[in-house]
Amino acid sequence: xxxxxxxxxxxxxxxxxxxxxxxxxxxxxxxxxxxxxxxxxxxxxxxxxxxxxxxxxxxxxxxxxxxxxxxxxxxxxx
Amino acid sequence: xxxxxxxxxxxxxxxxxxxxxxxxxxxxxxxxxxxxxxxxxxxxxxxxxxxxxxxxxxxxxxxxxxxxxxxxxxxxxxxxxxxxxxxxxxxxxxxxxxxxxxxxxxxxxxxxxxxxxxxxxxxxxxxxxxxxxxxxxxxxxxxxxxxxxxxxxxxxxxxxxxxxxxxxxxxxxxxxxxxxxxxxxxxxxxxxxxxxxxxxxxxxxxxxxxxxxxxxxxxxxxxxxxxxxxxxxxxxxxxxxxxxxxxxxxxxxxxxxxxxxxxxxxxxxxxxxxxxxxxxxxxxxxxxxxxxxxxxxxxxxxxxxxxxxxxxxxxxxxxxxxxxxxxxxxxxxxxxxxxxxxxxxxxxxxxxxxxxxx
Numbered sequence: 001x002x003x004x005x006x007x008x009x010x011x012x013x014x015x016x017x018x019x020x021x022x023x024x025x026x027x028x029x030x031x032x033x034x035x036x037x038x039x040x041x042x043x044x045x046x047x048x049x050x051x052x053x054x055x056x057x058x059x060x061x062x063x064x065x066x067x068x069x070x071x072x073x074x075x076x077x078x
Numbered sequence: 079x080x081x082x083x084x085x086x087x088x089x090x091x092x093x094x095x096x097x098x099x100x101x102x103x104x105x106x107x108x109x110x111x112x113x114x115x116x117x118x119x120x121x122x123x124x125x126x127x128x129x130x131x132x133x134x135x136x137x138x139x140x141x142x143x144x145x146x147x148x149x150x151x152x153x154x155x156x157x158x159x160x161x162x163x164x165x166x167x168x169x170x171x172x173x174x175x176x177x178x179x180x181x182x183x184x185x186x187x188x189x190x191x192x193x194x195x196x197x198x199x200x201x202x203x204x205x206x207x208x209x210x211x212x213x214x215x216x217x218x219x220x221x222x223x224x225x226x227x228x229x230x231x232x233x234x235x236x237x238x239x240x241x242x243x244x245x246x247x248x249x250x251x252x253x254x255x256x257x258x259x260x261x262x263x264x265x266x267x268x269x270x271x272x273x274x275x276x277x278x279x280x281x282x283x284x285x286x287x288x289x290x291x292x293x294x295x296x297x298x299x300x301x302x303x304x305x306x307x308x309x310x311x312x313x314x315x316x317x318x319x320x321x322x323x324x325x326x327x328x329x330x331x332x333x334x335x336x337x338x339x340x341x342x343x344x345x346x347x348x349x350x351x352x353x354x355x356x357x358x359x360x361x362x363x364x365x366x367x368x369x370x371x372x373x374x375x376x377x378x379x380x381x382x383x384x385x386x387x388x389x390x391x392x393x394x395x396x397x398x399x400x401x402x403x404x405x406x407x408x409x410x411x412x413x414x415x416x417x418x419x420x421x422x423x424x425x426x427x428x429x430x431x432x433x434x435x436x
Binding site: 013 | 174178201208210213214216282407
């Protein structure tokens with residue numbers, strides 16, 4: 001089970017990013033738990049300067065803008 | 079197991095397929111550019127045709143308004159699309175993370191200049207202003223340098239520059255660029271000199287996060303073109319209504335407002351019009367796309383350029399919604415300083431401009 005956090009104050013792109021992660025995980029058959037982190041203090045704690053950010057198992061893999069499907073697949077597979 | 083096989087085969091397939099795909103994307107981009115040029119060259123015939131086909135005299139007030147509207151609407155939308163696309167591609171080379179790495183630990187003066195410059199190219203949306211602010215400050219970017227970035231990013235943007243270039247002329251666009259950067263650099267430097275770190279909200283001062291190490295993401299030419307298309311879809315999709323509203327107001331001014339009235343209220347001789355323009359601009363929230371058609375109409379009707387530029391900068395750089403967002407990280411006192419410093423900078427630009435271009 002991968003623990004995924006989507007960092008973002010709740011803007012449109014953050015919601016979209018969470019949906020992308022979910023659909024890619026479903027497609028690949030990777031079990032995940034997705035949590036949206038909307039608290040500014042918590043987001044800042046991850047050291048990202050742009051949202052939406054993606055954290056997989058405690059490691060920041062992406063910050064700023066929508067992720068690409070190819071990259072998502074790669075992050076979810078490893 | 080199935081996951082493994084899927085991804086092992088997918089990776090090489092993607093790289094192999096990328097070459098023909100790249101060609102296709104480049105060809106489409108070139109074709110779109112040719113179409114764009116064709117459409118742009120048809121602007122004047124189009125507006126003449128629209129005005130002529132309507133039952134109004136072309137020299138009447140209504141006729142003047144209509145022809146302004148029929149010429150400017152497609153022109154502005156075309157220019158906007160091109161500029162936003164180009165900037166979308168350029169911005170794919172920059173990111174807030176890279177900008178932060180460049181700015182962290184920079185000395186003030188140099189940092190302010192660099193930050194204002196990077197503010198033009200770094201993708202930034204006001205919804206992520208807070209994470210960006212905190213991310214910058216906590217990673218060792220000086221407060222004043224962070225402000226230079228935050229002032230330049232919305233004010234000196236491609237939409238403003240592209241539209242000024244297309245509607246009012248390149249001289250004004252270049253001047254706006256220079257003065258916009260100047261205001262961002264000087265304001266940030268002043269705020270830095272004042273040492274107001276203690277006026278940040280407490281939680282911001284307490285955060286000591288280390289900048290996240292991001293794995294490299296593969297970005298191809300096709301991705302960059304897609305970024306440009308995405309920017310067009312998003313930005314033009316968002317602002318086209320503003321543009322049309324702005325042009326409608328511009329058309330009204332063009333057709334109905336007497337030039338003498340504007341020259342009196344917004345002309346060079348009325349010194350008080352510059353501060354009035356700045357004050358008026360703060361509660362107004364529009365973006366460059368909506369305000370520039372109005373600017374064009376005002377200028378052609380005899381309003382002083384400095385006054386109009388001050389108004390425009392104030393509308394874009396000092397917006398109430400952004401203050402409300404930034405209130406999460408800044409105390410009221412610091413926001414007041416921010417408004418004061420940036421407002422004074424804009425005032426100076428307005429007066430200077432009116433004095434220089436007599």
